[in-house]
Amino acid sequence: MSEVTIKNDEVDIVIGAIQSDLTSFMEAWRPFFSNFHLIVVKDxxxxxxxxxxxxxxxxxxTKSDIDRVVGSSAGSxxxxxxxxRYFGYLVSRKKYIISVDDDCVPAKNSSGELIDPxxxxxxxxxxxxxPFFFNTLYDPYCEGADFVRGYPFSLRTGVECGLSCGLWLNLADFDAPTQALKPTLKNTRYVDAVLTVPARSMLPVSGINIAFNAELVGPALTPAFRLAKEGNLRWETVEDIWTGMCVKVICDHLRLGVKSGIPYVWRQERGNAIESLKKEWEGVKLMEDVVPFFQSLxxxxxxxxxxxxxxxxxxxxxxxxxSVNPKxxxxxxxxxxxxxxWKRVRGQ
Structure with a gap:
């Protein structure tokens, strides 16, 4: 693995508090969070x-802070x-923002060691x-890897990375229809790899475990697309899927990269897929219009x-x-x- 010096004052860890008791969550993350500044945003x-x-x-x-900062200028x-969590992104002043959901705890790698996300x-x-030429050995900058034969030397310097999409073990990020049909299906496979998503390829970004360079793409992380019955369970939300496609299009345009793979977190059991299906189904259908739009944009x-x-x-x-849908x-x-x-709060 590449050796990178992390400056603590360059990192904010944002936690969206959907549940009130964060004791076990925070204690589980203490080894990795204790040296950094945390922004906790209460639902x-x-x-x-x-x-x-x-x-x-x-x-x-809290809500009073959100009302004070946002005011009436952003009613929608x-x-x-x-x-x-997006409020945490808004008020952060750090270069790097890492966001982990409060239903996740540190995972272990294949050797049984805790992962430092x-x-x-x-x-x-x-x-x-x-992003502009795929390397078949995944990330060529990782320890033990390099560019494969035939990779253009003119592209080997790469580009800056805007977004890092981590993965998760146990409860995978299936949609409600899939999880309802396969209730026992889990993600138990740990793959020690990270890759750059090719340019012009879309991906379903999940806000469960992500990090981004706020100086490069921070404004693109926007809570814009909401369903009428959207709830507090992952199956019931699509705002991060929409946001991820916006960020990917922007990264492609600005010649920035998006990576997917390690680090993993362990995702806890929560919610009922069948009940959530009633809320998510509208979003599942709308994705059939959303994806072609972003692919062609x-x-x-x-x-x-x-x-x-x-x-x-x-x-x-x-x-x-x-004209497709008022949403x-x-x-x-x-x-x-x-x-x-964003411009007002961040003084731009």
Whole structure:
């Protein structure tokens, strides 16, 4: 594995608190979180007080903080449920942001050793990505790997990585129909590899275990696409899928990379897939329109920052998808509001 020096003051770890008692979660993560600053965002719909053990360098944000910072200028933006993590992205001032859901604990590798997701995410983000020519030995910058025969030397310097998508063991990220049909299906296979997702290829990003370079793509992480019955269980949300496609299109346009693979986390059991299917089914159907749209989307040369790209994507969403479903019109409007809020809060 590549040796990368991690500066603690460059990293924020964002935790969206969907459950009130974070004691066991925080204790499980203490070996890896204790040296970094944490941003804990309480779901504004959560009524109970948060229970957080001591010994962490953290800042807790509640509904009153969200109302104070956001105000009435972003009425279409919802930070409820899993979307509360986006408020953490908004108020962070660090270069790297790592986000882990509160239903996950550290996983173990094939040797039975605990995995340090923080270090691996930073390695993924701080080493080059190779989106324009696929290397069959996965990440050529990992220890024990290199570029294979035939790989163009002109592309071996790679590009900066904008987004690192970690994976998870135990409960896999299946949709509700798949999980309902295969209730015993688990992900037990640990693959010690990371790869760059090729340019122009979409992927279903999950906010369960991700990290990103906020200086490069931070504004693109936007809570824009929401279902009418969206809830607090992973099967019931699609906002991160939409966000991931926005980020991937932007990374392709700005010649940045997206990596997928290690680090893993262990995902706990939670929810009922059959009940969640009632809420998620609308999103499953809409993906049949969303994916072709993002696959065909090409941004203009005048969009040179992530902020420019978000605004241009929003306009394209309204024009090309607005007539398909009114939720796309709402998503486009929310993306525009998010950009205004991002610039105001972050002083741009």
């Amino acid at each position: 504004p719909e959560l009524k109970e007080e948060l229970k957080i053990p001591g010994g962490f360098n953290l800042h807790v944000y 933006i919802s930070f409820s449920g899993y979307a509360c 923080v270090s691996q995410h930073i390695i993924n983000l701080s080493t080059p990505a190779t 090409r941004l203009s040369e005048t969009s040179v920052t992530a902020e420019d790209c978000v605004v241009e994507i929003a306009a394209a969403v309204k024009e090309r998808l607005g 796309f019109v709402s998503a486009a409007a929310t993306m525009v509001e998010w950009m205004k809020l």
